[in-house]
Amino acid sequence: MKSRSPGLVSLVGAGPGDPELLTVKGLKRLEGAEVVVHDRLVSAQLLDRAKSSARRIDVGKAPGVRRWPQSRINTLLVAEARRGRRVVRLKGGDPFVFGRGGEECEALVAAGIPFEIVPGVTSAIAAPACAGIPVTHRGLASAFAVVAGHTSAPLEQLDWAALVRVGTLVILMGRARLPEIVALLLRHGMSEATPAAVISHASTGLQQAARGSLADIAARARELGSPATVVVGEVVDLSERLAWFTPGEAAGPTAREGVVA
Numbered sequence: 001m002k003s004r005s006p007g008l009v010s011l012v013g014a015g016p017g018d019p020e021l022l023t024v025k026g027l028k029r030l031e032g033a034e035v036v037v038h039d040r041l042v043s044a045q046l047l048d049r050a051k052s053s054a055r056r057i058d059v060g061k062a063p064g065v066r067r068w069p070q071s072r073i074n075t076l077l078v079a080e081a082r083r084g085r086r087v088v089r090l091k092g093g094d095p096f097v098f099g100r101g102g103e104e105c106e107a108l109v110a111a112g113i114p115f116e117i118v119p120g121v122t123s124a125i126a127a128p129a130c131a132g133i134p135v136t137h138r139g140l141a142s143a144f145a146v147v148a149g150h151t152s153a154p155l156e157q158l159d160w161a162a163l164v165r166v167g168t169l170v171i172l173m174g175r176a177r178l179p180e181i182v183a184l185l186l187r188h189g190m191s192e193a194t195p196a197a198v199i200s201h202a203s204t205g206l207q208q209a210a211r212g213s214l215a216d217i218a219a220r221a222r223e224l225g226s227p228a229t230v231v232v233g234e235v236v237d238l239s240e241r242l243a244w245f246t247p248g249e250a251a252g253p254t255a256r257e258g259v260v261a
């Protein structure tokens with residue numbers, strides 16, 4: 001009996017939330033997909049771009065609810081590709097920025113499944129941009145670092161002494177542990193006056209931002225929802241002049257129902 005040749009798995013970055021921030025290549029792959037395996041924070045408008053016959057599988061988690069274990073997602077991708085299907089693995093932002101895309105690729109390589117990466121617009125850069133904050137700016141910051149603020153390992157294991165000297169710090173998944181992160185930055189020599197901002201639901205109709213300094217950002221951002229990105233550094237002050245985004249005019253979800261949960 002002739003064995004079926006495996007399909008292709010495309011790991012596609014969906015961008016930060018606004019469906020128009022998907023790349024042209026990402027859209028082509030989504031429109032051609034037979035199976036779409038997606039995360040929770042992928043907008044319903046984006047999923048609508050797949051064929052109505054495409055199977056949509058939500059492997060994301062709502063806060064507090066158990067998500068699919070990574071091994072089960074890997075097994076699903078391999079199984080669907082072995083059936084000869086065109087599979088899109090749609091991930092928020094960029095697949096290789098705290099997205100476990102590398103682990104999925106390793107599983108595909110081990111199983112001999114052809115795959116490709118379609119990079120996406122990462123929230124690490126897009127969230128600050130949507131609040132009028134360039135992560136680098138001549139004379140203010142010539143480097144930036146992207147840090148996970150919610151790691152399985154204790155935050156103390158990161159090299160904070162080095163991080164405070166980088167220029168701009170962008171912290172993903174750091175909203176819940178913001179007071180702890182601020183304390184670490186201060187302990188490693190950052191001034192309380194260092195500008196800081198938190199941007200939630202960036203690029204969508206739900207976008208909100210809080211701006212202040214390390215002294216008060218945790219209190220100012222208390223009411224902001226998730227997902228949220230924290231930015232620390234002198235570049236934050238540029239948002240006073242460069243803020244441009246009007247959530248009411250956003251193409252992305254404007255209500256919580258618009259976010260696939």
Ligand SMILES: C[S@@+](CC[C@H](N)C(=O)[O-])C[C@H]1O[C@@H](n2cnc3c(N)ncnc32)[C@H](O)[C@@H]1O
Nearest residue numbers: 093094097099122123172173201202227228229
């Ligand atoms: C698991 S990480 C995935 C990051 C993703 N791969 C990327 O490149 O943007 C999820 C974190 O990204 C950030 N994030 C994602 N979408 C966001 C948005 N629309 N606004 C602000 N932050 C966002 C938040 O810090 C969230 O906790």
